[in-house]
Amino acid sequence: MLSAEQKTFYGENGYLLVENAVTPEQLARLRDITYRLIDGSREVTESNEVYDLDKGHSAEAPRLTRIKLPHKRDPYFWELIRNSRMTEVLTDLLGPHTNLLTSKLNTKAPGGGRAVEWHQDWAFYPATNDSLLAFGLMLEDVTEENGPLMVIPGTHKGPVLSHQANGYFAGAINPDDPLFEPDKAVTLTGKAGDMTVHHVRALHGSAPNMSDRNRLILFYECSASDAWPILGASSYIHSLGQRAYWADIQERQITGEPQLVPRMADVPIRMPMPPAPDTGSIFKTQESAGAKSAFSS
Numbered sequence: 001m002l003s004a005e006q007k008t009f010y011g012e013n014g015y016l017l018v019e020n021a022v023t024p025e026q027l028a029r030l031r032d033i034t035y036r037l038i039d040g041s042r043e044v045t046e047s048n049e050v051y052d053l054d055k056g057h058s059a060e061a062p063r064l065t066r067i068k069l070p071h072k073r074d075p076y077f078w079e080l081i082r083n084s085r086m087t088e089v090l091t092d093l094l095g096p097h098t099n100l101l102t103s104k105l106n107t108k109a110p111g112g113g114r115a116v117e118w119h120q121d122w123a124f125y126p127a128t129n130d131s132l133l134a135f136g137l138m139l140e141d142v143t144e145e146n147g148p149l150m151v152i153p154g155t156h157k158g159p160v161l162s163h164q165a166n167g168y169f170a171g172a173i174n175p176d177d178p179l180f181e182p183d184k185a186v187t188l189t190g191k192a193g194d195m196t197v198h199h200v201r202a203l204h205g206s207a208p209n210m211s212d213r214n215r216l217i218l219f220y221e222c223s224a225s226d227a228w229p230i231l232g233a234s235s236y237i238h239s240l241g242q243r244a245y246w247a248d249i250q251e252r253q254i255t256g257e258p259q260l261v262p263r264m265a266d267v268p269i270r271m272p273m274p275p276a277p278d279t280g281s282i283f284k285t286q287e288s289a290g291a292k293s294a295f296s297s
């Protein structure tokens with residue numbers, strides 16, 4: 001359970017670091033599954049529905065940016081979010097009825113693994129209210145060198161910045177935007193088993209992994225069940241018809257029940273349109289739309 005101070009901190013800053021979010025046994029099992037999944041990418045030569053490949057990927061030396069939807073790859077990823085300390089943190093922050101929106105395991109390979117350009121998750125999936133957040137569970141230690149998540153405190157209370165480039169929804173802000181204040185960024189490092197939490201509107205990004213160690217962060221993006229999507233960019237759920245969507249939403253219920261009465265809040269929204277040429281992952285969206293990088297000189 002979170003303390004009152006932790007909840008206040010999250011409310012004011014839009015992010016939180018939770019130490020030991022999983023037990024050593026849970027962590028060991030997660031790592032074991034993850035390294036087996038990475039091993040499974042050896043025979044893969046093109047990004048597909050499971051793997052997003054980084055430049056230089058080969059059978060001898062797998063280089064991935066991401067394992068997509070890990071909760072669909074191994075039931076343990078789903079079990080964990082439904083029944084662990086993380087579940088308590090989730091209901092502490094979002095209330096009793098919660099859904100998983102998506103999951104992803106950003107694997108940032110050693111020696112240059114991709115930056116994630118600055119963005120607000122809210123720009124990808126606006127909803128009727130902003131009771132949404134992302135957990136980032138560290139499966140290896142995260143230090144300054146291996147591309148930690150960075151967040152700009154307080155931006156969850158501010159505007160949604162433009163994420164457009166070259167006429168596309170680019171999934172990244174322009175680093176020249178006068179509202180972007182990188183000097184205010186905080187860097188979220190921690191030990192394997194620690195977890196970051198960031199609010200859906202919090203501006204965040206991460207630099208390339210310049211170390212010789214993997215940076216493995218398992219992200220769960222979650223919503224209060226009364227936050228209904230207005231439109232989303234690049235998730236499989238938006239291609240489902242009404243029946244399949246209803247079945248899917250029930251499968252993604254983490255705690256409580258579906259809420260058929262959306263809570264409407266006065267929140268700033270921009271629509272994630274038009275889609276980038278390649279929407280296969282955030283990396284592909286940012287790259288194919290030609291988003292200007294904040295990390296390359």
Ligand SMILES: O=C(O)CCC(=O)C(=O)O
Nearest residue numbers: 106116148149205206282
């Ligand atoms: O992997 C990271 O550092 C950030 C991930 C992220 O923000 C995303 O995938 O939307």
